[in-house]
Amino acid sequence: MLLAAASGALASGLGYAVWYAALRHLSLTSAALVQLAVAALAAAGGVVFVAETISLRLAIASVIILGSIALAILGRRRAS
Numbered sequence: 201m202l203l204a205a206a207s208g209a210l211a212s213g214l215g216y217a218v219w220y221a222a223l224r225h226l227s228l229t230s231a232a233l234v235q236l237a238v239a240a241l242a243a244a245g246g247v248v249f250v251a252e253t254i255s256l257r258l259a260i261a262s263v264i265i266l267g268s269i270a271l272a273i274l275g276r277r278r279a280s
Contacts, residue, residue: 233269240265
């Protein structure tokens with residue numbers, strides 16, 4: 201249990217360090233859009249690493265999330 205807790209703390213600490221280092225190079229809008237992708241990425245990690253099943257709900261939610269991010273990015277490019 202101690203090793204699992206230490207491993208989780210280390211992984212979380214590294215994840216936050218990488219995020220805050222990358223955040224310096226992103227605009228507010230880009231940072232917000234990237235942050236929105238976390239749910240879809242976490243779900244994909246569950247499918248890949250712990251063999252979770254891909255349900256219709258998961259697929260639809262991921263498409264909506266990633267599609268919305270794509271629309272926001274494309275909308276920003278057209279407005280520029």
